[in-house]
Amino acid sequence: MKTLTAILKTTCLMAATLASSAMAGPFDDLARIDVIPGWQTPSGTHMAGVRVTLRPGWKTYWRAPGDAGIPPQFSWTGSQNITAAQFHWPVPQVFEQGAMQSIGYHDTLVLPIELTQVDPNAPIHMSGEITIGVCEDICVPVSLPFDALLPADGRRDGAITASLLNQPVSARDAGVQTATCDVSPGERGLMVTAKLTMPPAGRTEAVIVEAGNPEVWVSQADITRNGDTLQATVDMIHASSSSFALDRSAIRITVLGSDYAVDVRGCPKG
Structure with a gap:
């Protein structure tokens, strides 16, 4: 089993790679995000989703990314009519990186997000930012802002449903x-x-x-x-x-x- 010292050394090397990569050139086209409006569930919550589309051959990480991964982080600045958010992560893949593992997704991720509202009869303003690690031979931190109005009478979406069915x-x-x-x-x-x-x-x-x-x-x-x-x-x-x-x-x-x-x-x- 690797020691924490070994992990910290790897993390420092990754941080240095991230810093140098961030200055190496434009990375805006590595990933993009789209909000899938979703629908109201029978329990009164709202099932929405985000689709993260990566440049072919690149990957991003699961909620527990492994020793070689970067954990995703969400902020909800600007959101309205939301009191809680529950993430329904689809089954990820295991990527071997030398002696370490990382856990995540390649090419595309559809992440269902179940939102609890203040007023279930009112639309939701879903706004904020997700920060993810995007990796191929190098790793780059990418912040993707999102802003969308989710109608209370939205329809069930096939991509969200497929991800919900693809859970452990x-x-x-x-x-x-x-x-x-x-x-x-x-x-x-x-x-x-x-x-x-x-x-x-x-x-x-x-x-x-x-x-x-x-x-x-x-x-x-x-x-x-x-x-x-x-x-x-x-x-x-x-x-x-x-x-x-x-x-x-x-x-x-x-x-x-x-x-x-x-x-x-x-x-x-x-």
Whole structure:
């Protein structure tokens, strides 16, 4: 398992690449964003979406981008009639970059966003900016502003629906019988070993563990499988290198298999 020092060195090199790339020339055509207006759901929320179109051969990143990725960030400056936004990320791909993995999408991403409104009968002004990493041989940070009026009587959209159908299946639907986590002190934080009793999700599998706290860095998982037992071990280190309380109910484990993906919420003690 890579140490935090190795990751920090890689991050510094990436930051230097980002800085030099940003000054190397125009990158405005690497990515563009379009808002898909969407429709009102039976529960009263509004299901909208954003389509990010990348230059052919380039990729961008999932919510947990891996050691070699750049996490996406949203701002909602200028938005009106929105109280909350829930992202429904479609199943990403695993990209191998040397000894590291990154998790994301190539060419196009349609991200459904479920919006909670102040007034469900009024239109929504969806305005703000998404900052993403866009990578090929180099990585470039790109900020994409968006501004759109979403009518309350909008129609269901096929692209959003396809992304909603392309989400990881739940632990129950995937036949996960047990999911537990053993936690022990690590070199600078915690070592967490997740054990899942579940059938294989394909010939190849990757496991991504999220702490549920954006200030906690989680390493790439070391994984083993023995029959129906899948084990993944990660390091969790707080950004300040200080001690922290781990909320087991907030842990999220995603298994990305060559056949399907699984979303496991919470990880009690084994």
